[in-house]
Amino acid sequence: MDLILQQLPQQLVNGFTVGGVYALIAIGYSMVYGVLFMLNFAHGEIYMVGGFTGWWVLHFLSSPEGLRAPPLVVVLAMILAAMVLCGALGVAVERVAYRRLRQAPRINLLLCALGVAILLQNTVLQTHGAETRHFLVSDLIPSELRVMEVGGVVLSFMRVVVVVAALALMAGLTWMIRRTKMGKAMRATAQDAEAAAFMGIETDRIVMWTFFIGSALGGAAGALVGLLFTQVDFFMGYAAGIKGFTGAVLGGIGSIPGAMLGGLLLGLLEALGTAFISSTYRDVIAFVVLILVMLFRPQGLLGRKELEKV
Amino acid sequence: MGTQGDLSKDEELGSSHQDHNISHKETVMKGWAWTLILAGVLMALPAAPGMCGKVEDGIKIGAAGPFTGAAAAPGMEIYNSIKLAVEEKNAAGGIQGVKVELVMGDTAGDAAQGVNVAERFCSDDRIYGVVGPAMSDIAEAVLRLYGSHDMVQISSAATKSDLTEKGYGHFFRTCARNDAYGPAVARFLVHRLEAKRVYLLNAKDAYSQGFADQVAKTLEALGVQEVWRDTVVSGEKDYSSVLTKVKARNPDLVLFASKPPPDHTLMVRQMRDLGIQAIYFGTEGAKDKAEFIKASEGAAEGAYVYHFATDIHKVPEAKDYVEAYEKTYGTLSGFGPSAYEAARILLAAVERAAEDGAIDRKEVLEEVAATKDFPSILGFPVTFDEKGDLKGGATYIFKVRGDDFELVEVVTGAGTT
Numbered sequence: 081m082d083l084i085l086q087q088l089p090q091q092l093v094n095g096f097t098v099g100g101v102y103a104l105i106a107i108g109y110s111m112v113y114g115v116l117f118m119l120n121f122a123h124g125e126i127y128m129v130g131g132f133t134g135w136w137v138l139h140f141l142s143s144p145e146g147l148r149a150p151p152l153v154v155v156l157a158m159i160l161a162a163m164v165l166c167g168a169l170g171v172a173v174e175r176v177a178y179r180r181l182r183q184a185p186r187i188n189l190l191l192c193a194l195g196v197a198i199l200l201q202n203t204v205l206q207t208h209g210a211e212t213r214h215f216l217v218s219d220l221i222p223s224e225l226r227v228m229e230v231g232g233v234v235l236s237f238m239r240v241v242v243v244v245a246a247l248a249l250m251a252g253l254t255w256m257i258r259r260t261k262m263g264k265a266m267r268a269t270a271q272d273a274e275a276a277a278f279m280g281i282e283t284d285r286i287v288m289w290t291f292f293i294g295s296a297l298g299g300a301a302g303a304l305v306g307l308l309f310t311q312v313d314f315f316m317g318y319a320a321g322i323k324g325f326t327g328a329v330l331g332g333i334g335s336i337p338g339a340m341l342g343g344l345l346l347g348l349l350e351a352l353g354t355a356f357i358s359s360t361y362r363d364v365i366a367f368v369v370l371i372l373v374m375l376f377r378p379q380g381l382l383g384r385k386e387l388e389k390v
Numbered sequence: 391m392g393t394q395g396d397l398s399k400d401e402e403l404g405s406s407h408q409d410h411n412i413s414h415k416e417t418v419m420k421g422w423a424w425t426l427i428l429a430g431v432l433m434a435l436p437a438a439p440g441m442c443g444k445v446e447d448g449i450k451i452g453a454a455g456p457f458t459g460a461a462a463a464p465g466m467e468i469y470n471s472i473k474l475a476v477e478e479k480n481a482a483g484g485i486q487g488v489k490v491e492l493v494m495g496d497t498a499g500d501a502a503q504g505v506n507v508a509e510r511f512c513s514d515d516r517i518y519g520v521v522g523p524a525m526s527d528i529a530e531a532v533l534r535l536y537g538s539h540d541m542v543q544i545s546s547a548a549t550k551s552d553l554t555e556k557g558y559g560h561f562f563r564t565c566a567r568n569d570a571y572g573p574a575v576a577r578f579l580v581h582r583l584e585a586k587r588v589y590l591l592n593a594k595d596a597y598s599q600g601f602a603d604q605v606a607k608t609l610e611a612l613g614v615q616e617v618w619r620d621t622v623v624s625g626e627k628d629y630s631s632v633l634t635k636v637k638a639r640n641p642d643l644v645l646f647a648s649k650p651p652p653d654h655t656l657m658v659r660q661m662r663d664l665g666i667q668a669i670y671f672g673t674e675g676a677k678d679k680a681e682f683i684k685a686s687e688g689a690a691e692g693a694y695v696y697h698f699a700t701d702i703h704k705v706p707e708a709k710d711y712v713e714a715y716e717k718t719y720g721t722l723s724g725f726g727p728s729a730y731e732a733a734r735i736l737l738a739a740v741e742r743a744a745e746d747g748a749i750d751r752k753e754v755l756e757e758v759a760a761t762k763d764f765p766s767i768l769g770f771p772v773t774f775d776e777k778g779d780l781k782g783g784a785t786y787i788f789k790v791r792g793d794d795f796e797l798v799e800v801v802t803g804a805g806t807t
Binding site for chain 1: 458462594623631632635639650652656659663
């Protein structure tokens with residue numbers, strides 16, 4: 081028992097890091113669901129594209145002699161490029177694939193999303209091959225700060241960067257949703273699209289922005305994962321998508337704070353489950369919790385009970 | 391909604407519409423029944439055992455392995471080596487003037503895909519033998535299928551011990567088995583590295599689990615008291631949680647059994663990032679300069695890796711192969727030579743079977759089984775024992791020094807001494 085308590089702070093850090101990534105992905109799912117009532121299963125693949133974008137930026141800004149720009153600039157460039165590219169990709173997907181199906185039964189949209197996911201995955205497979213791409217990140221890390229020990233907990237520099245970036249993005253999003261006009265319009269559309277339209281809010285534009293922001297966050301998550309785990313491959317979107325989706329549902333699908341909470345909670349549960357039970361059952365633990373929450377609180381932790389509109 | 395409309399329509403039209411429906415249904419069902427029977431017959435036909443073929447009709451051999459996916463790097467080295475062997479044979483005139491064709495069967499490291507490949511190969515009458523699959527769990531999944539078609543398999547890398555213990559006579563391998571490697575590695579850990587606290591991690595697949603089990607068993611027999619084990623999910627990118635557990639135990643050595651090279655890169659990197667100073671010991675997949683040493687950017691320094699093949703650059707008989715391979719495909723990591731030999735042995739067996747002008751799978755199988763003292767580039771002549779295993783394999787231990795692997799020990803013999 082002592083041994084486990086000793087590990088606790090470190091496991092919390094581990095869980096928080098990966099939870100932050102899950103949260104960013106989960107937000108994308110919740111945002112789209114909140115506005116369109118659809119589950120965008122292509123979101124996981126957009127995260128994957130974000131990872132590859134980060135790789136390409138690092139590749140361009142690296143040379144055999146070292147980096148072509150200061151490390152901070154490179155990291156910011158990776159994240160921003162991933163955000164912009166994935167945001168644009170999300171908007172394009174919405175415009176091309178989902179827009180016409182807005183009045184169709186939900187199942188059609190779901191299948192369409194799966195189709196887009198397969199398309200994205202295979203496009204990357206064809207263009208980049210099946211091998212894992214490695215990030216050569218040692219130049220990005222200042223050598224004194226490589227591994228830091230803070231109160232018994234070991235933090236690697238990259239881990240800190242990822243957590244800080246994830247928190248910053250989430251804070252930025254929350255500010256945007258609460259304080260800007262666009263945020264208000266998005267909340268209005270999510271609450272009642274028709275009424276919002278009556279108030280003069282252009283639904284199409286709001287949907288476009290929702291997809292842009294949600295996908296941008298997913299893309300950022302991909303780039304951060306690339307930095308932290310130094311690997312991306314064409315298949316990573318699948319597992320991450322499921323985890324992100326689970327996090328969104330756990331926190332209450334449609335709710336952005338719920339997505340953040342759900343994602344973080346999922347990360348923590350996985351880390352603690354590994355520590356206390358077994359690392360083999362890491363995924364099982366997370367999904368068992370999901371099932372329990374769905375059984376006893378189907379709307380998720382922060383979701384509202386959906387009223388049946390008769 | 392749509393369904394409701396249909397119901398009301400039925401009611402309106404009344405019984406006559408329904409009668410029409412029933413007889414229409416009957417006709418449709420009869421049609422379906424015939425289609426199913428026909429389909430069943432057509433599908434059963436290819437399953438008929440491989441018929442005797444004439445040499446001039448064409449000769450093919452199949453290559454099954456993980457040519458895409460996480461293990462694509464070693465997988466493609468295997469494929470390219472097989473291809474090289476086939477090209478050399480064809481350049482020397484083929485088999486009685488007929489050029490041998492190589493058919494690629496990508497299993498992508500997935501058992502279901504492996505079965506698809508096996509079915510495809512078995513239903514092609516011109517394929518007389520298969521090199522592969524390279525991965526133990528895939529090989530296990532397809533043993534029965536190939537066996538029922540008398541299709542000889544020579545695997546270059548499937549090391550799970552019980553593959554040759556199940557009583558199949560068609561499976562051979564040009565690599566030794568886990569119950570030779572596992573104990574050999576454990577003996578190295580105890581006698582040479584003097585490890586007293588060992589943490590064993592493995593991925594949950596047949597090979598990795600089997601290997602880790604063997605190491606654990608031997609460590610116990612050798613009296614090592616502090617051994618801990620944990621499993622990870624392969625493909626998982628975040629090992630930090632399980633490594634935190636490892637760190638709490640403060641082991642001398644961490645051994646990780648997993649197939650894909652990127653897993654090893656992640657594990658060793660994350661170990662160092664968490665401040666774990668223990669020695670890292672990786673399994674075969676880790677022996678890859680680009681994927682392991684370079685990609686881990688220094689974290690792999692001083693790590694040990696075992697492999698079933700020696701450093702092929704040091705074997706004089708292999709000089710031509712090494713030159714030919716590295717000119718076209720780049721540096722060899724260790725998986726190529728045994729695949730090259732497997733292909734050469736298969737081709738030699740096919741040639742002997744084809745001597746009388748007719749060739750069939752059973753003949754090829756018998757010729758492979760009869761392989762004795764085949765001059766190989768592995769550093770020793772190849773003979774298969776009655777189970778299909780290689781006689782005379784050894785375990786080679788390498789250490790990462792700088793940007794390359796250095797052979798530090800050759801462990802021979804089996805058992806737990």
